[in-house]
Amino acid sequence: MAEERKLRILIAKPGLDGHDRGARVIARAFRDAGFEVVYTGCHQTPEQIVSTAIQEDVDLIGLSILSGAHRYSFPRIMELLKENNAEDITVIGGGIFPLEDIPKLKAIGIKEIFEPGAKLDDIVQWVRTNVKPRKAMVA
Amino acid sequence: MSIVNQILAGDVRAVARLLRDIDDQMPSAREILKELYPHTGKAYILGFTGSPGVGKSTLVDQIAMEYRKRGLTVGILAIDPTSPFTGGAILGDRIRMQRHFLDSGVFIRSLATRGHFGGLTKSTNDMITVLDAMGKDIIIVETVGVGQDEVDIANCAHTTVLVTIPGMGDEVQAIKAGIMEIGNIFVVNKADREGSRKTVRELRNLIELGLRRLGDQHWEPPIIETEALKGRGIPELLDAVEKHRQYLMENDRSQWEAVTQKRAKTQLLETLREEALAELLRRMANRGVSLDDLVRKVTARETDPYTVVQDLLQCELK
Numbered sequence: 001m002a003e004e005r006k007l008r009i010l011i012a013k014p015g016l017d018g019h020d021r022g023a024r025v026i027a028r029a030f031r032d033a034g035f036e037v038v039y040t041g042c043h044q045t046p047e048q049i050v051s052t053a054i055q056e057d058v059d060l061i062g063l064s065i066l067s068g069a070h071r072y073s074f075p076r077i078m079e080l081l082k083e084n085n086a087e088d089i090t091v092i093g094g095g096i097f098p099l100e101d102i103p104k105l106k107a108i109g110i111k112e113i114f115e116p117g118a119k120l121d122d123i124v125q126w127v128r129t130n131v132k133p134r135k136a137m138v139a
Numbered sequence: 140m141s142i143v144n145q146i147l148a149g150d151v152r153a154v155a156r157l158l159r160d161i162d163d164q165m166p167s168a169r170e171i172l173k174e175l176y177p178h179t180g181k182a183y184i185l186g187f188t189g190s191p192g193v194g195k196s197t198l199v200d201q202i203a204m205e206y207r208k209r210g211l212t213v214g215i216l217a218i219d220p221t222s223p224f225t226g227g228a229i230l231g232d233r234i235r236m237q238r239h240f241l242d243s244g245v246f247i248r249s250l251a252t253r254g255h256f257g258g259l260t261k262s263t264n265d266m267i268t269v270l271d272a273m274g275k276d277i278i279i280v281e282t283v284g285v286g287q288d289e290v291d292i293a294n295c296a297h298t299t300v301l302v303t304i305p306g307m308g309d310e311v312q313a314i315k316a317g318i319m320e321i322g323n324i325f326v327v328n329k330a331d332r333e334g335s336r337k338t339v340r341e342l343r344n345l346i347e348l349g350l351r352r353l354g355d356q357h358w359e360p361p362i363i364e365t366e367a368l369k370g371r372g373i374p375e376l377l378d379a380v381e382k383h384r385q386y387l388m389e390n391d392r393s394q395w396e397a398v399t400q401k402r403a404k405t406q407l408l409e410t411l412r413e414e415a416l417a418e419l420l421r422r423m424a425n426r427g428v429s430l431d432d433l434v435r436k437v438t439a440r441e442t443d444p445y446t447v448v449q450d451l452l453q454c455e456l457k
């Protein structure tokens with residue numbers, strides 16, 4: 001009997017700063033929404049993030065950045081996903097971004113950006129609407 | 140390439156996806172497992188259990204490093220609890236294992252208990268089959284760490300390491316009845332803290348009192364002090380695991396046979412229980428028997444669960 005598939009999400013924080021409060025708040029909100037959240041904390045390199053996302057078979061990568069590190073790390077993560085044939089994984093970001101950066105991030109495939117003050121309910125609802133657990137492999 | 144061949148070739152993406160399908164109990168995963176099973180039985184399975192926060196993940200990280208130094212590949216299954224209220228989970232064991240993320244010789248998977256009791260998940264044994272088939276030499280399972288009833292690991296791992304910390308003397312007393320008996324090796328982690336020696340003595344006393352595994356009377360469980368954060372005691376721990384493995388192989392591998400048979404039996408019975416129940420429910424549905432109706436009748440005391448099951452079995456299994 002097949003159970004309903006659970007959404008699996010990776011929450012990671014690229015960059016060298018320690019602003020992990022947002023990432024923790026989001027991880028908890030996703031758990032409370034019934035999702036399985038792999039949390040790897042601060043100081044993650046793009047390589048570590050993509051490797052973890054693949055090993056954990058997540059449907060969504062949520063990146064938290066308040067330090068400006070998105071300018072390097074977001075494009076690199078998208079590149080690595082492509083190299084590993086894992087572009088089907090949805091990527092979103094949250095934190096602090098200069099206004100002019102947001103269209104650029106969306107252009108490279110980041111699906112959505114959530115800024116300070118974003119409501120947790122809205123974020124959860126966005127995920128429910130836009131991310132579905134992937135289908136089973138066919139033997 | 141077929142999925143089976145991808146797994147056997149160690150394709151990480153295919154392995155990761157299959158593990159998900161297994162966790163979600165997809166019927167297609169069963170078919171792949173059937174084909175993988177003949178390729179398994181090569182890996183050595185190591186279990187880490189103990190109360191929350193004693194340092195299991197940090198130890199697993201260190202011991203994985205030590206195995207890598209010795210040229211072996213490692214698969215890790217790290218289990219954290221599912222929230223009983225929301226069905227969601229935060230899986231944080233990986234935080235302690237970051238330096239392995241880019242090593243292709245290490246595969247790490249975080250698992251949520253999803254309402255399963257006993258310290259493992261429903262899917263753990265099948266996931267071990269996959270990691271074994273992909274060629275990992277050592278498979279390490281970190282149990283959920285909720286405390287006393289985590290005895291499933293003893294029927295799953297070849298060697299079980301029970302982790303405690305200094306100052307857990309009273310706790311050791313309290314848990315001795317259940318969980319103490321499952322340890323083949325005892326670790327007193329956080330040995331940098333006060334009272335480490337004392338905890339070792341208390342454990343030694345309990346072991347001398349005969350609190351050890353049934354059928355394991357000739358194995359004297361070693362007690363190893365470690366400081367996982369700094370890597371102290373890790374080579375000693377690995378040597379103890381190796382000694383236990385050698386012990387299992389002694390005397391014509393009689394202990395080894397017993398351990399691997401116990402593993403197979405557990406897996407067989409688990410599968411039987413699950414499949415038999417599913418099949419029975421399917422047949423009932425086909426005949427138009429409503430489970431809800433039966434529940435109502437039992438609730439109203441019109442009948443009882445024993446008679447209902449007896450009748451069902453007689454009807455469906457003839």
Ligand code: B12
Nearest residue numbers: 017018019020021022062063064066094095115116117118
């Ligand atoms: C609290 C705080 C700290 C705390 C951090 C505690 C912690 N463990 O997180 C402390 C005091 C340690 C700290 C230190 C520093 N901080 Co500070 N800090 C803040 C502050 C005031 C609030 C951040 C916060 O926690 N907000 C609460 C959380 C819940 O909100 P959030 O992270 O924004 O998350 C929300 C959304 O952004 C979104 N979101 C966030 N992540 C994600 C991820 C996903 C997947 C999704 C879907 C959504 C999402 O959803 C959340 C809910 O709405 C901000 C200013 C601000 N108003 O944002 C500065 C700020 C981030 N800090 C800043 C700086 C410069 C520093 C320091 C370098 C020095 C300093 N000036 O204090 C040090 C760095 C220390 C270090 N090594 O990291 C700057 C960064 C500037 C920049 N972008 O370049 C800021 C913006 C202040 C400023 N205006 O100058 N800081």
Ligand SMILES: Nc1nc2c(ncn2[C@@H]2O[C@H](COP(=O)(O)OP(=O)(O)OP(=O)(O)O)[C@@H](O)[C@H]2O)c(=O)[nH]1
Nearest residue numbers: 190191192193194195196197284328329366367368
């Ligand atoms: N002082 C000290 N702290 C340690 C040692 N080993 C681990 N810790 C710390 O203990 C805390 C818990 O470590 P984990 O490895 O996450 O423990 P765990 O048993 O896996 O925890 P759960 O999975 O939550 O049950 C962390 O803050 C570690 O840094 C040690 O040898 N000495």
Ligand SMILES: [Mg+2]
Nearest residue numbers: 195196232281
């Ligand atoms: Mg842990």
